[in-house]
Amino acid sequence: xxxxxxxxxxxxxxxxxxxxxxxxxxxxxxxxxxxxxxxxxxxxxxxxxxxxxxxxxxxxxxxxxxxxxxxxxxxxxxxxxxxxxxxxxxxxxxxxxxxxxxxxxxxxxxxxxxxxxxxxxxxxxxxxxxxxxxxxxxxxxxxxxxxxxxxxxxxxxxxxxxxxxxxxxxxxxxxxxxxxxxxxxxxxxxxxxxxxxxxxxxxxxxxxxxxxxxxxxxxxxxxxxxxxxxxxxxxxxxxxxxxxxxxxxxxxxxxxxxxxxxxxxxxxxxxxxxxxxxxxxxxxxxxxxxxxxxxxxxxxxxxxxxxxxxxxxxxxxxxxxxxxxx
Amino acid sequence: xxxxxxxxxxxxxxxxxxxxxxxxxxxxxxxxxxxxxxxxxxxxxxxxxxxxxxxxxxxxxxxxxxxxxxxxxxxxxxxxxxxxxxxxxxxxxxxxxxxxxxxxxxxxxxxxxxxxxxxxxxxxxxxxxxxxxxxxxxxxxxxxxxxxxxxxxxxxxxxxxxxxxxxxxxxxxxxxxxxxxxxxxxxxxxxxxxxxxxxxxxxxxxxxxxxxxxxxxxxxxxxxxxxxxxxxxxxxxxxxxxxxxxxxxxxxxxxxxxxxxxxxxxxxxxxxxxxxxxxx
Numbered sequence: 001x002x003x004x005x006x007x008x009x010x011x012x013x014x015x016x017x018x019x020x021x022x023x024x025x026x027x028x029x030x031x032x033x034x035x036x037x038x039x040x041x042x043x044x045x046x047x048x049x050x051x052x053x054x055x056x057x058x059x060x061x062x063x064x065x066x067x068x069x070x071x072x073x074x075x076x077x078x079x080x081x082x083x084x085x086x087x088x089x090x091x092x093x094x095x096x097x098x099x100x101x102x103x104x105x106x107x108x109x110x111x112x113x114x115x116x117x118x119x120x121x122x123x124x125x126x127x128x129x130x131x132x133x134x135x136x137x138x139x140x141x142x143x144x145x146x147x148x149x150x151x152x153x154x155x156x157x158x159x160x161x162x163x164x165x166x167x168x169x170x171x172x173x174x175x176x177x178x179x180x181x182x183x184x185x186x187x188x189x190x191x192x193x194x195x196x197x198x199x200x201x202x203x204x205x206x207x208x209x210x211x212x213x214x215x216x217x218x219x220x221x222x223x224x225x226x227x228x229x230x231x232x233x234x235x236x237x238x239x240x241x242x243x244x245x246x247x248x249x250x251x252x253x254x255x256x257x258x259x260x261x262x263x264x265x266x267x268x269x270x271x272x273x274x275x276x277x278x279x280x281x282x283x284x285x286x287x288x289x290x291x292x293x294x295x296x297x298x299x300x301x302x303x304x305x306x307x308x309x310x311x312x313x314x315x316x317x318x319x320x321x322x323x324x325x326x
Numbered sequence: 327x328x329x330x331x332x333x334x335x336x337x338x339x340x341x342x343x344x345x346x347x348x349x350x351x352x353x354x355x356x357x358x359x360x361x362x363x364x365x366x367x368x369x370x371x372x373x374x375x376x377x378x379x380x381x382x383x384x385x386x387x388x389x390x391x392x393x394x395x396x397x398x399x400x401x402x403x404x405x406x407x408x409x410x411x412x413x414x415x416x417x418x419x420x421x422x423x424x425x426x427x428x429x430x431x432x433x434x435x436x437x438x439x440x441x442x443x444x445x446x447x448x449x450x451x452x453x454x455x456x457x458x459x460x461x462x463x464x465x466x467x468x469x470x471x472x473x474x475x476x477x478x479x480x481x482x483x484x485x486x487x488x489x490x491x492x493x494x495x496x497x498x499x500x501x502x503x504x505x506x507x508x509x510x511x512x513x514x515x516x517x518x519x520x521x522x523x524x525x526x527x528x529x530x531x532x533x534x535x536x537x538x539x540x541x542x543x544x545x546x547x548x549x550x551x552x553x554x555x556x557x558x559x560x561x562x563x564x565x566x567x568x569x570x571x572x573x574x575x576x577x578x579x580x581x582x583x584x585x586x587x588x589x590x591x592x593x594x595x596x597x598x599x600x601x602x603x604x605x606x
Contacts, residue, residue, distance in 0.1 A: 021443055032459055146582040148535055150542050151557060151575030158568055256445070263450025267539055271561075281451070285458055285543060297455050300448045308446065 103276030122211020255311025419479025427487030
């Protein structure tokens with residue numbers, strides 16, 4: 001048990017290190033931006049007047065030496081201060097917190113779709129390796145893998161929303177309607193279908209490939225051969241010998257990939273007008289609102305770190321061998 | 327003929343991939359001869375639907391520019407960015423991976439922590455941020471894609487180098503007094519090349535996808551349009567004019583598909599035993 005605690009603490013320490021490095025990277029990026037950091041912070045919000053810039057410089061300590069600046073930036077971010085968006089007239093942290101739930105809903109749903117669909121596809125392909133079914137699944141997953149995500153989104157709007165008129169294409173709720181309770185949930189769910197599926201397709205292909213490869217690896221192991229030689233029914237062998245072991249590594253790999261879903265969310269939210277931090281990032285990109293962009297980068301990085309930690313812990317719980325080895 | 331090349335030439339995946347890429351590359355190179363008209367200039371009436379006028383087979387965009395010609399000209403940006411960023415990323419990955427795998431110890435620790443860090447951060451968000459901050463241009467897009475795509479190469483090269491490091495031929499070279507640099511470059515690296523080449527093909531594919539996504543969001547090089555830009559620019563009129571975003575997307579899909587097929591075929595050709603196992 002103490003070993004488990006120790007490994008968890010080690011993992012935590014590593015995560016803290018990563019977060020610190022991200023904050024420092026953010027600081028370097030501000031410095032890389034063209035022009036005076038004060039003008040970067042002000043954005044192009046008509047903030048060119050000298051007095052305001054001087055005030056900004058003093059406020060952010062830009063007249064102090066570099067290490068002192070870095071220190072005040074890092075300690076500020078660690079206290080939850082992600083700067084101020086002069087474009088939106090709001091603290092960046094508030095802007096992001098406002099939009100975060102929508103993004104979490106979208107990416108969470110997309111992740112579930114991708115994982116369930118991908119593992120099922122990979123199972124079908126892996127257990128039928130070399131047969132027609134394997135070929136079909138491989139072609140489909142290759143197509144998902146090679147199609148630009150934003151294009152899938154646009155085409156699915158054309159098909160399901162413009163031509164077939166089955167699903168809404170824009171936003172998170174119907175404009176003007178004030179649903180409550182169950183009706184509200186149904187409305188959001190209907191708006192969620194297209195963006196979540198679009199975002200999930202690419203990762204579905206990734207998980208399908210991983211699952212297939214993992215199954216191929218496991219099914220040639222000695223214990224599977226033994227089980228087969230003992231005359232175990234195929235169904236039981238697949239379930240308790242092949243799948244159980246083949247799916248273990250998928251957890252870790254899925255965790256690493258899941259963080260990247262957030263990047264895809266920028267594209268999906270832009271295409272579908274989903275009111276999350278991806279959409280926020282897109283607007284910030286158009287306005288060159290660097291403070292907001294850096295904030296989004298920081299928050300999404302934290303999401304990745306947290307997610308990796310959760311999957312890591314999950315893996316330890318599912319596979320006791322890892323805890324013992326650490 | 328070299329057995330790897332022979333296996334490759336018999337693989338339908340490699341042939342399909344190679345053919346598509348050849349067509350894309352040739353049309354990028356010979357675009358000025360195929361479509362002498364300036365691709366930026368208005369050619370005929372705007373919003374011309376496809377398959378109506380044989381001279382403008384894929385229709386025209388909001389400004390009356392020929393979409394077919396645009397696809398050919400804009401192949402350059404997409405292909406150049408894909409290739410250049412991958413070459414740069416492969417070089418960085420090989421250097422870091424070789425140093426980490428060969429020397430081990432604290433050098434390995436430090437380099438791998440850095441690599442892990444770059445794999446942890448959300449790559450697409452980071453690439454966007456880099457392009458926005460360096461101001462959009464072909465070079466900044468190449469740099470951004472390169473910075474987010476080297477880590478897998480470094481990890482691959484590191485593990486290959488680490489396993490080759492204690493082989494007899496490397497020890498022999500050490501005993502003969504060859505320098506570290508010479509051993510790495512002349513003895514070890516040539517033996518790690520085949521998986522790196524296969525990986526590079528997949529990296530060009532994802533670089534093209536990333537470039538398309540960056541341009542789609544309006545951060546493309548303002549002087550060089552790409553396929554992604556064409557989709558992004560016509561997004562607002564998609565209900566009236568589906569063809570403006572449909573064809574560029576289809577071209578991206580085909581090229582990325584081709585690179586993936588080629589990458590898989592290369593992998594199979596370099597590891598014939600593994601490939602056969604998978605197919606059984």
